[in-house]
Amino acid sequence: MVQRFHVGPRLSEMAVHNGTVYLAGQVPEDGTKDIRGQTAEVLGMIDRLLAEAGTDKRKILMAQIFLADLADFPGMNEVWDAWVPQGHTPPRATVQAQLARPQWRIEVVVTAGL
Numbered sequence: 001m002v003q004r005f006h007v008g009p010r011l012s013e014m015a016v017h018n019g020t021v022y023l024a025g026q027v028p029e030d031g032t033k034d035i036r037g038q039t040a041e042v043l044g045m046i047d048r049l050l051a052e053a054g055t056d057k058r059k060i061l062m063a064q065i066f067l068a069d070l071a072d073f074p075g076m077n078e079v080w081d082a083w084v085p086q087g088h089t090p091p092r093a094t095v096q097a098q099l100a101r102p103q104w105r106i107e108v109v110v111t112a113g114l
Helices: 036-053 070-083
Strands: 002-007 011-019 020-023 060-067 092-096 106-114
Touching: 002 036, 011 036, 020 036, 036 070, 036 106, 060 070, 070 092
Parallel strands: 060 092
Antiparallel strands: 002 011, 011 020, 020 106, 060 106
């Protein structure tokens, strides 16, 4: 059985299947923030969605981070390092990408276990 959460006409924010939680790409709502602010906002969204599924960031299996500008890599890492629990750092990829909206500096996709 597949459970979908926050289902819209184009996408669901989250799906759960077979003990695995799949999040859609999480992007900031406030495009005026710098990379630290946008990263903190996105990581907070991830925390809330994982909690809704009954899990948390300690069970992240994989994180994919998309940055509009690799110059933001150090600032993003500063916020990430403070957020991710030591001993539970997941596999992660970070790439530069043209994001769908110019005000977005970051998008994060996460897969987690229950």
